[in-house]
Amino acid sequence: MPKQVDHDERRRQIGDAVCRLIAARGLDAVSLRHVAAEADVSMGRVQHYFATKDEMLMFAFEMISERVAARLGAVFSDDPARYLRAILLELLPLSPAARAEAPVLAAFLAHAVVEPRVAEPLRQGHGEMVAWLAGMIGAVRPGGDPEQDAAALLAFADGLMLQVLMGQVSPKAAEALVDHQLGRVLT
Amino acid sequence: MPKQVDHDERRRQIGDAVCRLIAARGLDAVSLRHVAAEADVSMGRVQHYFATKDEMLMFAFEMISERVAARLGAVFSDDPARYLRAILLELLPLSPAARAEAPVLAAFLAHAVVEPRVAEPLRQGHGEMVAWLAGMIGAVRPGGDPEQDAAALLAFADGLMLQVLMGQVSPKAAEALVDHQLGRVLT
DNA sequence: CGTTTTGCAATGCGATCGCATCGTAAAACA
DNA sequence: TGTTTTACGATGCGATCGCATTGCAAAACG
Incomplete structure (x- = not known):
């Protein structure tokens, strides 16, 4: 297999792109292709880390929830x-x-x-x-x-x-x- | 030409359907076909009264804005x-x-x-x-x-x-x- | 009464969608 | 070193999208 990548790190990179997309153009601008472009990765990669678009969105939601919580916790x-x-x-x-x-x-x-x-x-x-x-x-x-x-x-x-x-x-x-x-x- | 219809009334009927759709399933559930189905009219009719989807959405936005204003005014x-x-x-x-x-x-x-x-x-x-x-x-x-x-x-x-x-x-x-x-x- | 205009319905087009499938290079593992 | 497994990239499929086009029945109008 290719070099072992940090699975969670990759998911966070993609989740980041999702968040940037939402912030700039809203939730309905989120498509697998747009996310891939924003994250500068292939669409296959996005699909590799998220089985469905919904799972990707929920992950992004958990991401910002945790970030806000972290900010408040600091x-x-x-x-x-x-x-x-x-x-x-x-x-x-x-x-x-x-x-x-x-x-x-x-x-x-x-x-x-x-x-x-x-x-x-x-x-x-x-x-x-x-x-x-x-x-x-x-x-x-x-x-x-x-x-x-x-x-x-x-x-x-x-x-x-x-x-x-x-x-x-x-x-x-x-x-x-x-x-x-x-x-x-x-x- | 067919019987003269109340143009504004027809637009309001369609705008109503748009609002119902948004209330039930959110903004991104709004498509010309869904709106036509919700209003129980043909898609051609929707297109006849609204040149673009964007115009339809803006009309729906003005509609509820006016409705809220009217409710407050009462x-x-x-x-x-x-x-x-x-x-x-x-x-x-x-x-x-x-x-x-x-x-x-x-x-x-x-x-x-x-x-x-x-x-x-x-x-x-x-x-x-x-x-x-x-x-x-x-x-x-x-x-x-x-x-x-x-x-x-x-x-x-x-x-x-x-x-x-x-x-x-x-x-x-x-x-x-x-x-x-x-x-x-x-x- | 014929002409014109209006109000649609129907259909089609190209783009984009989410998702499935397939192929493959490469590294971990035996 | 051979095998397996991982991490993709590429491609394709059917559905749906907004929108343009076309056709036509019917009523308003001269």
Whole structure:
């Protein structure tokens, strides 16, 4: 056999091309041929690593999910208020990394509306996020209803992400809005 | 010539089919043949009323935009606080009408991320909505920064719409969240 | 009443789609 | 060193795509 390649590495390279394609031209621009071209490999190679297009898309979805999770996991602060703020900002397409991932995430969010297999993991992520946010809010400001505040804050962040992506809100304005909203919640 | 038909009416019938298709299976399920089947007409008819698929999609987009606008326009209350609440609830997929339109809107929102021709009118609608909300907030609670509160509230509503569509938040919980959030803003 | 115009239905075309199949160079393994 | 197995590249197939073309029945119009 030819030199043993890193199977997972190859899959990630192709998944990367899928994500770039989605970010630039949307989910329906993803075809085996376009992906192969974007990744600069043959179509046979793409097929070798993914049995079906659907499997490839689901892999790309898991990829960006994990990347976003990793980005959020890399955030930390001793001060709960700062921690909370940093996490919320990390959800928005402000940094280059987030700006690359957010359009892909947005495409999958819309896809989740009509595709339960995408919606389910997102549902789980939502639950975990709300729980984490509620914990932080409770740490900063005891009393009240931290779960409600957490859920509201997450809805706010999700909507703001989309609005920034659509150009309805500038990155600068989005950051100001996060501070404004946090000010309302944490007092 | 055959009996004079109501040209606009026919276009709306086809546009309706497009919207139903998008709501059920997403934007990329829209093909001339699928639309013809959904509308129970021939493909030739679809082509007769829309020169290109793109024109058909843009028409469907304008259709739901106007419908949502009409639904919002039908809301009214003498009490600014109630008015504000009613508008926010109308943005969510709670009523049957809103539940039919929201998935279509969500699909176009995601499309807007990579398609400026869809993003532009949405940008305008966003601006108008923020201005209106700010006015209402100012009427209920003078002082503060109503524009910031309005923008934050709209981001919250947009995100909540998506979350309800994805099943992350139940309609009942969404309504409670709206009241919670309004309580934070209007005091 | 004949002509013209309208509203389609039908068909076809080239492109592209996902996917299956086949062939093969090469390295791991016996 | 021979065999097997891996990693593809190439090609092809049937389905579907958007769109163009053609034909024609019927009603509005002079």
